Amino acid sequence: MNTKIIAIDNQKKVKYLHWGIILLIALIISHVIVVESQMKPVLVLVHQYNYKVAMAFSWPFTFLLMLWIHFCTKKLDVYVPWTSKWGWRLGLQFILGVLLVLTLDYAVVKSYFIAFGQDFKKSGYMEIEFPIVRWMVLFMNVLYIAWFFIINFRNSTRMNDGLKDYIANLNDQKEKARFYAQKIEAKLGKKIIQVELNEVACFEREENIGYVYLLDGRKFNVDLKLSELATLLDSFPFYQINRSVMISFSAIEGYEKVKNKQAKIILKDFLELDVSLLVSRDRFEGFKKRFDLFKLS
Incomplete structure (x- = not known):
């Protein structure tokens, strides 16, 4: 803003x-x-x-x-x-x-x-x-x-x-300053590091294993479940778009509607994320409202 x-x-x-x-x-x-x-x-x-x-x-x-x-x-x-x-x-x-x-x-x-x-x-x-x-x-x-x-x-x-x-x-x-000061614990092998939330592109949960993808392309493991992350990040610009992915609005350029009242996320030019970018039908309306509010800010 x-x-x-x-x-x-x-x-x-x-x-x-x-x-x-x-x-x-x-x-x-x-x-x-x-x-x-x-x-x-x-x-x-x-x-x-x-x-x-x-x-x-x-x-x-x-x-x-x-x-x-x-x-x-x-x-x-x-x-x-x-x-x-x-x-x-x-x-x-x-x-x-x-x-x-x-x-x-x-x-x-x-x-x-x-x-x-x-x-x-x-x-x-x-x-x-x-x-x-x-x-x-x-x-x-x-x-x-x-x-x-x-x-x-x-x-x-x-x-x-x-x-x-x-x-x-x-x-x-x-x-926002409070948000940027927030950090989350991530792992790289045996190393434990602190990742700032403003560096995060998205979180993914796959077969009980959690991942965090950063805007600079790095990827780490996280122990938190998406439900826990949803509670933690409720007031911040993140949204769970499907069962396995929670994405930061700062990583999104826009979206395009696809069949069955779903949508596909369009990432910003510098980003490549190997995750599902499909917004599920039951989450689309909520995503759209939050994304519109984020754009206005």
Whole structure:
């Protein structure tokens, strides 16, 4: 099994609204602001010169205010993140994203009225249009704050899932390490040697004599019966394919189905085993499931 390395970038920036969407929202809000205090039907207003002049000023200005909140929030995400400095961030978000924006709106709009020789106090801007701007500013700040936490929650969920997979993979590796550390006693004449299970291609039991075949082609005697080996290797990648042979999945390239619902093992290219490679009918389904699981790992 190849271990997957999960790389998680905790400093990944949150992507907020695209500038084109901000521009469209600014257009809608500007329209509402301009027509809110008017008594005439909207279809009449949009064809008037005063409406066009007001929109020519209001739309770019509203867009710039929203753009300021956008870039201000992105900068604060980097230098004063919610995750580590939430108290400072809350204060700065309110000052820079709300108070400063509303103050700037008040100053610029008042200057606009003065420049056109109109009485700002009598215009009713603070009672009618300004509340719309205020709600727009508050909504955008709340939206971006919620957006940040939603995205980070999703990233955290992905991170946790990735860590779970990584930990599970580590456990698999530990299990495999435990398997590779397992050894079995074998004999060569009068010599007794320890054979590591990861070196084993298969076991064979023939006329009460046991054999172990290694991946490198060597062959030794073993005293264990296949039933004993089945108990010993129950959680490891071995499977008894017929009455006389138990084979390691690491030695198998694949299999081909033959008559009578049986199968024949296809060994890996470097292997030659002088044993029966036929998977018996009553063992085929179990072999197939275990082999498929082994391939997935």
